[in-house]
Amino acid sequence: MPVMRFFSKVAKQALLSTPGCGCQPLTVAVRNISFSPRQVTSDASFHSVSFSETDHPKVLITGGLGQLGVGLAKLLRKRYGKNNVILSDIRKPPNSVFHSGPFIYSDILDYKNLREIVVNNRITWLVHYSALLSAVGEANVALARSVNITGLHNILDIAAEHGLRLFVPSTIGAFGPSSPRNPTPDLCVQRPRTIYGVSKVHAELMGEYYHHRYGLDFRCLRYPGIISADSMPGGGTTDYAVQIFHDAIKTGKFECNLRPDTRLPMMYIDDCLRATLEVMEAPAETLSMRTYNINAMSFTPEELAQELQKQMPELEVTYEVDPVRQAIADSWPMNFDDSNARKDWAWKHDYDLPELVQTMLNFFGSETRMARFN
Numbered sequence: 066m067p068v069m070r071f072f073s074k075v076a077k078q079a080l081l082s083t084p085g086c087g088c089q090p091l092t093v094a095v096r097n098i099s100f101s102p103r104q105v106t107s108d109a110s111f112h113s114v115s116f117s118e119t120d121h122p123k124v125l126i127t128g129g130l131g132q133l134g135v136g137l138a139k140l141l142r143k144r145y146g147k148n149n150v151i152l153s154d155i156r157k158p159p160n161s162v163f164h165s166g167p168f169i170y171s172d173i174l175d176y177k178n179l180r181e182i183v184v185n186n187r188i189t190w191l192v193h194y195s196a197l198l199s200a201v202g203e204a205n206v207a208l209a210r211s212v213n214i215t216g217l218h219n220i221l222d223i224a225a226e227h228g229l230r231l232f233v234p235s236t237i238g239a240f241g242p243s244s245p246r247n248p249t250p251d252l253c254v255q256r257p258r259t260i261y262g263v264s265k266v267h268a269e270l271m272g273e274y275y276h277h278r279y280g281l282d283f284r285c286l287r288y289p290g291i292i293s294a295d296s297m298p299g300g301g302t303t304d305y306a307v308q309i310f311h312d313a314i315k316t317g318k319f320e321c322n323l324r325p326d327t328r329l330p331m332m333y334i335d336d337c338l339r340a341t342l343e344v345m346e347a348p349a350e351t352l353s354m355r356t357y358n359i360n361a362m363s364f365t366p367e368e369l370a371q372e373l374q375k376q377m378p379e380l381e382v383t384y385e386v387d388p389v390r391q392a393i394a395d396s397w398p399m400n401f402d403d404s405n406a407r408k409d410w411a412w413k414h415d416y417d418l419p420e421l422v423q424t425m426l427n428f429f430g431s432e433t434r435m436a437r438f439n
């Protein structure tokens with residue numbers, strides 16, 4: 066769409082509209098909506114988009130000290146420059162993170178604090194990672210509702226008010242027992258039974274609503290369970306698939322809290338972070354939707370254990386099922402259909418199960434060698 070037509074369409078939408086939010090006068094949000102040139106569609110084809118020194122996005126990552134944020138900051142800093150990517154969280158960063166690039170305190174429940182950060186740092190992209198995951202969410206529903214829903218409202222309004230490109234991850238947990246589970250397509254019944262899932266469906270719908278109503282450049286990927294070696298998961302149902310590596314290396318034993326035949330979609334962290342970068346850089350006209358499933362592999366605890374045992378035959382795996390996590394897993398997709406992401410913006414995973422296991426073991430192997438050396 067030509068630039069002027071784009072602006073006048075969005076300006077008209079803005080004049081007609083008022084984004085709802087409990088935290089600030091609605092008119093302010095509308096009057097202050099501004100449009101970054103980055104929101105205008107580009108002719109560059111996917112993968113060939115590159116950023117000149119002066120054209121870097123200025124990125125803020127919320128909830129950046131969890132399993133995914135530090136890795137994403139590293140990837141984005143490599144691409145856009147160290148000082149153009151700000152990590153934020155409400156927790157105190159470890160030394161290594163604090164010294165690796167800009168870090169700032171940000172509580173997503175504090176709207177004024179968010180606005181100050183966005184204005185003072187001239188933020189243009191917002192990656193919203195703060196959340197309570199599925200298992201911790203069930204253990205503290207009130208806090209999960211507040212962080213995952215009220216916090217999201219603040220993020221949407223900040224993004225709309227300042228014309229930011231906004232990424233919010235969703236999850237396989239946004240589906241429920243009445244969704245088709247094998248495979249689960251992008252568009253189907255979504256009736257999750259966890260506060261986490263309910264809050265993520267809410268985020269998908271609110272983001273898409275703001276996109277259609279106010280022109281917000283909202284982008285969302287539904288991540289599978291993410292597996293990483295150098296960061297620990299924050300209390301989800303798929304955490305077993307990370308813990309098994311730590312326990313296997315440390316003790317040669319692992320007690321799994323899901324049944325051996327529980328099949329769930331999973332992904333290695335490098336694929337997840339690259340997908341996030343790719344969808345953020347994708348020209349708007351390639352996105353036929355604003356919320357996409359992405360997938361890499363799908364396995365059960367038994368299959369993961371067998372793959373590990375090819376290299377560690379002495380590994381012993383036992384099962385002590387946690388009924389809360391098992392009920393959650395039994396309501397989630399077994400296989401994820403990500404054909405729209407593959408078609409629209411050329412999504413392609415690099416890691417399948419054997420490569421994942423090899424990469425994780427290589428990481429822990431080199432760590433052990435380093436520890437012995439020191």
Ligand SMILES: NC(=O)c1ccc[n+]([C@@H]2O[C@H](COP(=O)([O-])OP(=O)(O)OC[C@H]3O[C@@H](n4cnc5c(N)ncnc54)[C@H](O)[C@@H]3O)[C@@H](O)[C@H]2O)c1
Binds near residue numbers: 154237298
């Ligand atoms: N890790 C996965 O397997 C996975 C899968 C699907 C989707 N996701 C989504 O990706 C995002 C990042 O996941 P993660 O695994 O890094 O999560 P995590 O639980 O490891 O980290 C979440 C972070 O949010 C922070 N936080 C909590 N309350 C906050 C507040 N009020 N203000 C600011 N920050 C606050 C926490 O301190 C924590 O560091 C989440 O939105 C999650 O739903 C993750």
Ligand SMILES: C[C@@H](O)[C@H](N)C(=O)O
Binds near residue numbers: 302
């Ligand atoms: C799947 C995902 O959203 C998260 N790892 C959880 O299990 O809660």
